[in-house]
Amino acid sequence: MSRRRVSPSLLPGFGPALGVTLLFLSLVVLAPLAALLATTLRGTPREFLAAVSTPRVVAAVRLSVLVSLGAAAVSALLGLLLGWVLVRYRFPGRRLLDTLVDLPFALPTAVAGITLTTLYAPTGWLGRPLAALGVPVAFTPLGIGVALVFLGLPFTVRTLQPVLASLDPEVEEAAASLGATRLETFRRVLLPELLPALLTGSTLAFARGLGEYGSVVFISGNMPMRTEIAPLLVMTKLEQYDVAGATALATLLLVASFLLLLVLNRLEAWAARAVR
């Protein structure tokens, strides 16, 4: 074995730079998260289970997971459509639209929250016609879904775009020359190539949706058992001085985040291999 395990060993500044990195990481990220785990571990496992299995918590977690999943799927579909059109077609205003894709990412979530609520409320521009059709949006799970699709869209579009741009047109031409129809080519040649990016993007959207607070609190209406999402319940419990309850649910969310991050690492490695 080599004595030096850092390479290249002879560029200067590795020690201090790594020191600063780890120090910041510990102070800003790890110590606070450790405090969360430590608070949780103060209680017994039974207390933890009891705290996260009350009907209200279960309903909130189930709602968060289901709506985030649904929104991630819709984001993936819409992201595929928008990404495809932005990368493959040329039309007036394309650059402007391409820039606009980042809006949900750049817009503060509170602004998104009040705007979507105003739009989809029964008196709003979009809420009124939808309510007339018998589809209320604001203050229902559907409303939460709308907010999360809005939020997730940039993630799916932006992960798909580079992959769409890097697709080799010769592959499609080869498929066509072998007699495949356009739809078959899409389904059997393009879709498999896009799949890693599609999954990465929608996992990002799902992870973001699961923890989202600002853009959802306004539109959800926050009715316990019906439209109360998990992050909001953390907040509510904290405001009611139920620190143990808030901490338990927060720990659950943190573990989910960490697992999703590991999934994302795998997905990104897979996607990188697929692009190569």
Next chain:
Amino acid sequence: MSIEVRSVSKSFGSFLALDDVSLRVGDGELVALLGPSGGGKTSLLRIIAGLEEPDRGTVLFHGEDATRRDARERRVGFVFQHYALFRRMTVFENVAFGLRVKPRGERPSEADVKRRVGELLKLVQLDWLGDRLPSELSGGQRQRVALARALAVEPKVLLLDEPFGSLDARVRQELRRWLRRLHDEIRLTSLFVTHDQEEALEVADRVVLLDRGRVVQDGTPADLFEHPADPFVLDFLGSVNIFHGRVENGRAHLGPLSVAYPDAPHDGALPASGYARPWEIDLSRDLEGVEGFPATVRHVAAAGAVVRLELAPDDGTILKVEISRERFAELAPSPGDRLRVVPRNVRVFLGGPGQG
């Protein structure tokens, strides 16, 4: 200034890149470090430059131990394989960099920097490209900028890592002759790494052949070519035909071939192989002769300075032969002809197939 490397070893994880390597580059010499890729050449160069630390062994500059000296203080000019030009600096600024980062006391004035960079760019024939960015240059031009940048700090030795590796064949040929002329002009102690034997043999005063982390042979190009130390060197330095067989009683019996081998006078048979270069083989129409063996012409490539033939002896092997155009005109061989193959020079090394 001379460079000396003594018993240097270096491993990366479980991979032994350099195994007890020693070599010397004399003052003003141009030496090639030749070997297959992965043979440890670049590691050795980086150790000499101070970019890598050896696990064991010492590096001496002008007889002084420099093993622990920082790369900054070694006054080594290093030309990187992919040039490593500063991508956001112009050609001028790239070359000027080494002068501008000198300690305040030694830093030349702006006028001196201008003059010096101008001279160097003229030396590498790029004086009209000073304002360009590296991305706007061709490969050969980048190569020369990298060289000018390395020379700017007036290094005591020059190290070049595969200096022509990423250039196309024509530019490469031109550039290596130019490098040789440049070296004759400035006489800077230089060591360059290459995996191309032609390049090493053509440019260098001396060639050090490295394989799997060890020095296999060290000598002048003629030395290496005429007296290869082992079958690896022989094979590496050019195309060669191999005949497998054995030696006993002072002779080597190598397939269809039998030659004298006085080094093994006893009767215990030892496995051995004979090697003959394509241009060390004669052909003749005289099928009744006693020397050599018959073979059938398979393929003739007559376009070029020499004519290349492929022949099939009766044992199922294929033989490569090169003959002059004059000889070709006399023989007029064509595919299917039976000819007599007479090797003029066969080098015999002990060891069976798969060795060396």
Next chain:
Amino acid sequence: MTAPRSREPRAVRLLLIGLALAAFALFLFVPLAAVFVEAFRDGARAWLAAVTEPDARHALKLTLLVAVIAVPVNAFFGLAAGWALGKFRFPGRSFVLTLVDLPFAVSPVVAGLVFVLLFGRTGFFGPWLADRGLEIVFALPGIVLATVFVTFPFVAREVVPLMQSQGTDEEEAARVLGAGFFTTFFRVTLPNVKWALLYGIVLCTARAVGEFGAVSVVSGHVRGETNTLPLHVETLYNEYAFQGAFAAASLLTFVALATMVAKAIVSRRAREEAP
């Protein structure tokens, strides 16, 4: 630039473009327009009054202050991480990278909660801080900490992969030519990653200005004191002062638009200058 050859029938192409435009309109244009329509519902004068009232001015000032502290901290961290994680290989490197990404995945509410658990009245350091009359939670330090947490990966995420892909050749060349660490870093490494750094800073700033969930937990919502601009928006909205809420929201939307334009410009420049 020529249009890439697409071989969908014209009708399909038009249909897809039409659908995409509809999705753009519904999901992006309409909300954007709605912010400004609501903000100017009662006219420009009302808008001006809403954004210049003392609470709004204070919230704006606080928001900028937080960003001015958090962004340089994260830029500094990002560059240190870039050097350590981008230019060197060492055992545990990919694990550290995963940890750097962690705040991305953590819910903002959780991000706020952890600081309450550390520094809140009943938290780990709560009593110690209370004894000394120090306030972190429900005060500026808490808001800054929460903001640094949620924006933590932004610069590092842009800078580390780029430094990694650029390798160490140029730094080694500078070293051999006699340059020291600071010369090498500031004259060679930094110029090579400047667009990525700027890009990260733009994203980091946008998030720092707009962060809501995490800040909401630690701020305590004291009007005119610990309300940042996004919290000010929430407070007004919950008081049914819609016009005021949207007026403040329109300021944040300007920031978002500026961010998007800056992001587009920076990434275009980066692409153009990529050697």
